[in-house]
Structure formats: C-alpha cells, structure tokens
Amino acid sequence: MTDFERKVYRIIFNMSRFGKNPSMEQLKRKTGKDEQSIRAAVKNLMRQRTLSWDKKKEKWKV
Structure with a gap:
C-alpha cells in the first residue's frame, strides 16, 4: 500500500466510523489530488x- 493509498484509506475509515461516506469533493480537498488519482487508489x-x-447499506466496509 502506497502512502497515498494509506491516506485515502484512513480518510474513508475515519469518516465511515461516524456513518458518513466521503464525497469525491471531500477526498479532493483532504488529499490535494485530482479525481483520477483518487479513483485509481480506491480501485487498487x-x-x-x-x-x-x-x-445494501451503501457504505464502505473497511
């Protein structure tokens, strides 16, 4: 897992603990990267x- 993937994972993990799914805009703002990079990290x-x-729940399983 790269540093960027770890960062995206931690953002999703921390937000999902409180019942929220981060939007693409939130991920862009928190990581400072573009949508293509974020999508590649999530796919990986x-x-x-x-x-x-x-x-069914429309939530991330971490």
Whole structure:
C-alpha cells in the first residue's frame, strides 16, 4: 500500500466510523489530488480487498 493509498484509506475509515461516506469533493480537498488519482487508489485498495462497498447499506466496509 502506497502512502497515498494509506491516506485515502484512513480518510474513508475515519469518516465511515461516524456513518458518513466521503464525497469525491471531500477526498479532493483532504488529499490535494485530482479525481483520477483518487479513483485509481480506491480501485487498487478494492483489488487488495482492503476496501469493499456494501451495496445494501451503501457504505464502505473497511
């Protein structure tokens, strides 16, 4: 896991603990990166099975 992936993971983890899903705008603001970089990091985390999306609850499983 790269530093950027770890940063995205921690943001999603911390926000999901309080029942919130971070929006793309929030992730852009907190990371300072563009949408393409964030999407690539999230896809990689999902490939590694570190993150998953629960379709029924519409929340991240961390």
